[in-house]
Amino acid sequence: MLAYTLKRLLAGIITVWFIATATFMAMxxxxxxxxxxxxxxxxxxxxxxxxxxxxxxxxxxxxxxxMGNMLQGDFGISFTQQNRRVxxxxxxxxxxxxxxxxxxxxxxxxxxVIWGALTAIYRNRLPDIIIMFLVILGISVPSFxxxxxxxxxxxxxxxxxxxxxxxxxxxxxxxxMLMPSMVLGLGTMALLTRLMRSSMLEIVNEDYIKTAKAKGxxxxxxxxxxxxxxxxxxxxxxxGPSIAAITTxxxxxxxxxxxxxxxxxxxxxxxxxxxxVIMGTTVFFGAxxxxxxxxxxxxxxxxxxRVRLQ
Amino acid sequence: xxxxIAPSFTPDYTPASHGHSVEQLSRPSLSYWQDAWIRxxxxxxxxxxxxxxxxxxLFTLAGPLLWQVDPALQDLNQISQAPSFPKRxxxxxxxxxxxxxxxxxxxxxxxxxxxxxxxxxxxxxxxxGEPTTQQIRLRWEPVVGxxxxxxxxxxxxxxxxxxxxxxxxxxxxxxxxxxxxxxxxEQRDYYYSIVPTDGFDEANIYTTIKVLPTIAITRDEAxxxxxxxxxxEIQIGDPLSLRFHPFGTxxxxxxxxxxxxxxxxxxxxxxxxxPFLFVMxxxxxxxxxxxxxxxxxxxxxxxxxxxxALPFLLFMILFKIAFGIGPGESGVLPMLIxxxxxxxxxxxxxxxxxxxxxxxxxxxxxxxxxxxxxxxLIIRHILPNTMGVILVTLTFAVPGAIFTEAFLSFIGMxxxxxxxxxxxxxxxxxxxxxxxxxELIFPATFISITVLAFNLLGDGLTEALDSxxxxx
Numbered sequence: 001m002l003a004y005t006l007k008r009l010l011a012g013i014i015t016v017w018f019i020a021t022a023t024f025m026a027m028x029x030x031x032x033x034x035x036x037x038x039x040x041x042x043x044x045x046x047x048x049x050x051x052x053x054x055x056x057x058x059x060x061x062x063x064x065x066x067m068g069n070m071l072q073g074d075f076g077i078s079f080t081q082q083n084r085r086v087x088x089x090x091x092x093x094x095x096x097x098x099x100x101x102x103x104x105x106x107x108x109x110x111x112x113v114i115w116g117a118l119t120a121i122y123r124n125r126l127p128d129i130i131i132m133f134l135v136i137l138g139i140s141v142p143s144f145x146x147x148x149x150x151x152x153x154x155x156x157x158x159x160x161x162x163x164x165x166x167x168x169x170x171x172x173x174x175x176x177m178l179m180p181s182m183v184l185g186l187g188t189m190a191l192l193t194r195l196m197r198s199s200m201l202e203i204v205n206e207d208y209i210k211t212a213k214a215k216g217x218x219x220x221x222x223x224x225x226x227x228x229x230x231x232x233x234x235x236x237x238x239x240g241p242s243i244a245a246i247t248t249x250x251x252x253x254x255x256x257x258x259x260x261x262x263x264x265x266x267x268x269x270x271x272x273x274x275x276x277v278i279m280g281t282t283v284f285f286g287a288x289x290x291x292x293x294x295x296x297x298x299x300x301x302x303x304x305x306r307v308r309l310q
Numbered sequence: 311x312x313x314x315i316a317p318s319f320t321p322d323y324t325p326a327s328h329g330h331s332v333e334q335l336s337r338p339s340l341s342y343w344q345d346a347w348i349r350x351x352x353x354x355x356x357x358x359x360x361x362x363x364x365x366x367x368l369f370t371l372a373g374p375l376l377w378q379v380d381p382a383l384q385d386l387n388q389i390s391q392a393p394s395f396p397k398r399x400x401x402x403x404x405x406x407x408x409x410x411x412x413x414x415x416x417x418x419x420x421x422x423x424x425x426x427x428x429x430x431x432x433x434x435x436x437x438x439g440e441p442t443t444q445q446i447r448l449r450w451e452p453v454v455g456x457x458x459x460x461x462x463x464x465x466x467x468x469x470x471x472x473x474x475x476x477x478x479x480x481x482x483x484x485x486x487x488x489x490x491x492x493x494x495x496e497q498r499d500y501y502y503s504i505v506p507t508d509g510f511d512e513a514n515i516y517t518t519i520k521v522l523p524t525i526a527i528t529r530d531e532a533x534x535x536x537x538x539x540x541x542x543e544i545q546i547g548d549p550l551s552l553r554f555h556p557f558g559t560x561x562x563x564x565x566x567x568x569x570x571x572x573x574x575x576x577x578x579x580x581x582x583x584x585p586f587l588f589v590m591x592x593x594x595x596x597x598x599x600x601x602x603x604x605x606x607x608x609x610x611x612x613x614x615x616x617x618x619a620l621p622f623l624l625f626m627i628l629f630k631i632a633f634g635i636g637p638g639e640s641g642v643l644p645m646l647i648x649x650x651x652x653x654x655x656x657x658x659x660x661x662x663x664x665x666x667x668x669x670x671x672x673x674x675x676x677x678x679x680x681x682x683x684x685x686x687l688i689i690r691h692i693l694p695n696t697m698g699v700i701l702v703t704l705t706f707a708v709p710g711a712i713f714t715e716a717f718l719s720f721i722g723m724x725x726x727x728x729x730x731x732x733x734x735x736x737x738x739x740x741x742x743x744x745x746x747x748x749e750l751i752f753p754a755t756f757i758s759i760t761v762l763a764f765n766l767l768g769d770g771l772t773e774a775l776d777s778x779x780x781x782x
Binding site: 152285 | 616619623624632709720722723733743761762766
């Protein structure tokens, strides 16, 4: 297990290096540079600025300088935001995005398992039909529509109550996080529900369930101990890729709910070609995603002993 | 042997004679695709989805031919109109100054003081002339003792003295018994209430009249908005049909239906072309890796793993900017390239897995023994056997691409305005969601229906093409 973990971590580090290199290349493909935004800079001043920021050096040398700094955990200073180090931007805004995403994953996973199990129990009966209808809706409707509807719902609830029960937008307390993370997790929850349902239905026909029934185990014990535990496995495997998908939707939800996450800074940085911020946010985000996928795989090993044996 | 045993059988049956009906098939032979089509046709949901997909294609391709409205044409007189039936307008004279009615035989100031609470409600309130969206003129009978009248306008029937609506004006004499309203009139019911005053305070009584104006348009205005030509023979008072917007208009008065059609072109183009291209590339890449295997396979697949690990949306934005949008370009192509660059590894992995599996099958070895070349094996045996999986992947990739386009356009990193796409229309619509919900509802519904149709179709195809299901 330790060897496996180490191997995965090593592969992860190489992946992060690849992400950094790809970002660097894509970024330098964009015509212009971060200094283009400043108005009326004479050629001499521009030259001095380039020297100061190291932009006068060849791109390959810039790449090695950046990589060296990154290895020391320093992403540099933002080009467009005064006196703000990229590390500070990440420290201030990344936890917000990560909290939102992880809460959404939590909602999606618990919801998916519960609804999926319910649909399997009530197969082809009313609860199953209703939940599967909602699942299809959840898969087909883009998250920004859910976000807008969710916000509208909060506005109506608050105006009905006459006081602000759950804030409509912003960030800070847990009640702020509730609606955005649920909206963000909705699509993934729908996917996981479908997956859980089909995996539950597949397992019902397995021999070990028949054996358990034949042994005379109580239905509750069969359900929780044998059926549910085995049916969750495919759900866990898909959690890794889901985390990436959820960060995608996260940008949109952050926008609608005015959440100070990393997404807004990234979009802004790309528009202004803020090299250091682009590199910092992408590499950090990529590293986070890689780490989460590895984590999910390791957790999978604990849940499913068969994987550990291999 | 059989001759010696035969006599011991009881003659319950006769042995089948040779050369007759043994080799005959009981049912016609079906190819894989015929079989899949038959099973797809049994799946109602998949067939309905197929119809939806076909009608969406028709909507996109044939729609603009039937509905020839310029999606970029702005009509600032018809901003954010809700969906409606065709509207007609009357050609009206240009507005002329109007003299309010002031009675000579009625005192301007009341001669005898009447308590304001004892005043009767005005009678005989009626529109003067034809009420139009150009102007609504009202007149009423004077009230004895009144020193003026207050005029209110509401958009619903008032439910009491405190619900009269917008105070429009107060006339300053008991003999000023008319009022002209030109305040931003639309074609809808208006409730005008007249309240007498004693010159200072208003009475507690009012008379309400409901007025529904007709749409009036002057000749100049009609010419300006392109409804008639300058030399069209048309009389004052003639009806004139206004531009019809079955799906309403957006915040610049552009026709929603035409924009939805043009937006469909962008959204479906990206939604179908990008998956098609990256699935093609994935087939080549994965097929190559899977077929030749070994070190090359390991290397190629490691690279695919790297590409999968890239944060998708961040790189979509980065690539899109990197490829650049020139002035006047829509930005569809950069998005397409970015999607293809980031989308292929999934298909590549899948195809590689399939090829590895098929490569070890007995019939491949048999074909090779018979002297088949690599190219023959790939084209004749391996590709057709992976087609089912590929088709399903393609179908499921379409909703993903449509969503990606919508997400990017929604956060303002998608197609450049004025080119509409469903995503950018949602972005515009969400800002006025409360007051004009149709601007969000229509594009969002189109996205949802398209995604739904492709998802259900994908489900149906999976069931129809899955070889495990064939035996059931």
